[in-house]
Amino acid sequence: MECYNQPIVLNGTFYFASDFHLGSPNEIESKARELLLIKWLDEIKKDASYLFLLGDIFDFWFEYHDVVPKGYYKFLTKLAELREAGIQIWWFTGNHDMWLKDYLHNELNINIIRKETFFMLNGKHCLIGHGDGLGDGDFGYKLIKAIFAFRFNQWLYGWFHPRIAFAIARFFSRKSRTMTGAGEEVYAGNDKELITQHAYNILQHNNIEYFIYGHRHLPLEVKLTDKATYFNCGDWIMHYTYLKMDINGNIKLFTNPCYSKHISQSPLEEE
Template sequence: MQLPPGKKIYFSSDNHLGAPTQELSKPRERKFLDWLDMVKEDAAAIFLLGDLFDFWFEYKHVVPKNQVRVLGKLAEIADSGIPIYFFVGNHDLWMFGYFEEELGIEVYHEPKKFEFNGKKFLIGHGDGKGPGDKGYKRMKKVFTSPFFQWCFKWLHPDIGVGIARYLSVKNKLISGDEDAKFLGEENEWLAQYAKRKLLKEHYDYFIFGHRHMPMEISVGEKSMYFNLGDWISHYTYGIYDGQTFELKKL
């Protein structure tokens, strides 16, 4: 993609809408809606890097009922011709076609390469990558098992969604937040993941979420790793203007 003059690419991650309760989440939801209205004015594309919701599961005929304003806003933006790319996170990995079919949003389950104005990006949520996150890696094998998903869908949505939302908030192993503190540039496992990727292929930028902390770490002579932070404590997001990438705070 070559950005048109005056256009930018925007990146956001880890909103966790619905946590810890729907009512307490509403002010954060409103901030995100206002942000979407702001960025759509000059956006060439919008990347959402997962954990938009604190829980999401698509049954065959049912999706969670909350955050309808967010879904409507995303549909409006996509219908206007601005592409939106969504990378599932560890809290909303059970996406099976609703975003693509109803909202016109591309959904990815693994990091993906992009090139903008000659710069190479590797973009993803970041869960289960690198040498850390061991507890969650074990749980992810269960969550992504077709048999487990088949079993879960047979629970009545009122029961299944209720259990999942409770565990999403209470169980740090399931949430992937067991290491939610800065580990130092040399020990940050997504930075280490980026360095390993550079052994095989050059990237200018690695853009991830999941860690809930805004970060900017050099991982090579001409390569940077950015973590987008979150919309719980930091309200940070990323912008690429065709020449440089930077983190911004609301």
């Protein structure tokens, strides 16, 4: 069991969100989601000190030596605006955007984090990550993740023509969606949820107050013990949720107010 004894210490107002899956399932729906995100980023810009993006921000991303994917221009320029306003951005790679390399770090000075990490936020012990491949079991998934994370394989993939590379990625993305289903996710119970299990394992040897993840596409606030809580950001496909931690270290789950508008009317039509 790993020991988490050297936290990254940060203080201020924190926002956490994950699983935007920009690019999915098609350009029209993704663009509508992107506009909602931009409105939300404008809102949080007023008081955020830190924005934590907990993975699967892009449905697929691949950086070539000299070229990056088309799209997401408005989203990325909004992130640039937040950076210029002095807001720090920490981006945890998810299983869909694990091939993010140094582009966003070089362009926008965004911190790219590839594994769950121990933080002290406003005096609270927090373990933060995307949340994929945690807990016992799920060996098939862990094997695929290991293959994709292997640098040589990334290098090989980079030699495919982008039309082929992105077609393969879209194929697998669709497959993973039909496997997980496009319907509402349901919490399977403390004994079955991999992240919850993982959190309980960590708690045996470590004092963590907040476990903060994405990946599950289900907004959650699960009380683990008297002192420890597991929060999940949810997603921006079904739930449009995010977490906010105030300067006293209190975390709350919010639903974006655009949500109800979004389901009755596409923001694209509104423009």
